[in-house]
Amino acid sequence: MRRPARRLRTALTAFTVAALLAGCGAFGDAPTQDAGEPRPEGQAIRVGLPTGVTSFANSDLAVAIEKGFLAEEGLTVEAQNLRSGVSVVQGVVGGALEIGAASIEPVVNAAAGGGDVVIIGAYTDKLTVSSVAPAEVQTPADLRGRQVGVQEVGAFREVMTRMVLNSVGLTQDDVEYIPVDAQSYNAALVDGRIQNAILQTEQAIAVQRDHPGMHTIAELDTIVPEYHYGTYFVSRAWLEANQETAVKFLRAITRAHRFMYENKQETVQIVARTTEFDEDVISQAYDILLGQKGVFPVNTGIDKARIKQTINRMRELAILENEPPVYEELVNPNPIIAAVDSLGVQTGDARWR
Missing domain, CATH: 3.40.190.10 (Periplasmic binding protein-like II)
Incomplete structure (x- = not known):
């Protein structure tokens, strides 16, 4: 459920x-x-x-x-x-x-x-992470109603998720949060448990290399370039x-x-x-x-x-x-x-x- x-x-x-x-x-x-x-x-x-x-x-x-x-x-x-x-x-x-x-x-x-x-x-x-999604999610706006991976509320990746959503006028109420361990994001994306994850650069490179269709929909250092x-x-x-x-x-x-x-x-x-x-x-x-x-x-x-x-x-x-x-x-x-x-x-x- x-x-x-x-x-x-x-x-x-x-x-x-x-x-x-x-x-x-x-x-x-x-x-x-x-x-x-x-x-x-x-x-x-x-x-x-x-x-x-x-x-x-x-x-x-x-x-x-x-x-x-x-x-x-x-x-x-x-x-x-x-x-x-x-x-x-x-x-x-x-x-x-x-x-x-x-x-x-x-x-x-x-x-x-x-x-x-x-x-x-x-x-x-400086920020080192990207928002990565499968092929059916082409832009951050397509995240509405989707399941997105977070570690826990208030932790880094959940905050970055809010940044991505906010960049297209969405909020966390427009998605479903799914708790995922940081090292399990790639697997969760691939098996379909989530349709978006905030990934470290090396995670993003690996999942896109190994699974065609996975792609970056937002770079966080572009959305918030002055963020510490x-x-x-x-x-x-x-x-x-x-x-x-x-x-x-x-x-x-x-x-x-x-x-x-x-x-x-x-x-x-x-x-x-x-x-x-x-x-x-x-x-x-x-x-x-x-x-x-x-x-x-x-x-x-x-x-x-x-x-x-x-x-x-x-x-x-x-x-x-x-x-x-x-x-x-x-x-x-x-x-x-x-x-x-x-x-x-x-x-x-x-x-x-």
Whole structure:
């Protein structure tokens, strides 16, 4: 039996909010350590990633680990793949993660709701996703009455779905939301469970290569070109006690970004192993994400105007559940500024931010 979109969205929203307040995973997948439990001295820094399998957009951490940039800073990092950015926020707020990586929306909503989170850096500050559909859906307008895949309400792909719908005058009430794991979107498209998915670049390339008829109906960086995408964030309490660790972490990540631009072949190999896509797909994705769009910042990647525009866009689409925090409360750029200052600002290319 088909569940009306509004009823499903309401149920998902209630579940997500309740889970965030309780500090457990929205779909049972948040870190299970007791909230606030102290981390023993010398143990790895736990970094939460927002997909069950790491995407190209989050592969900077894998590069930083494999190339030894984190080890050179004296840091050991343990990556934990979770269901979505909502789950990552829960882990940071609950004390089960030291550092979170998530799109900006759940971080802003957590801060607006009184959660102890602060943005300190960016993984990809530009959008890296496309809206992909089967042949019978030619344009976003054709999504009316269709089943569309989302992770959970308020998470990145659901927000991007709203952006696509809004671009043609539709709302989420005009479609049916179907919960799908991030790594299962391609399969759900192919078997017909959903007729639209927000896909990372490598996912979009793979599904269109392997299944003729699948095609891109919208590029999100075209719909909302000034939208800030990915954030590294921590609790304010953790940052106050670990300022130098934050700088070291972000210095290693910045070195990884710079390495990726300068070393395509090795980057493709690392990212292919990390994302579980073949090197041909990742090579094509590399040419788009780094060669054409330059989505990984090589400097701070923190643009105040861009972040404020993103928050305004969230407000317009009713993505914000409360009044947003002021920028100065949401973002602490000092760690990434210190990291870039120690490396030297990189200039000479219009992509460098």
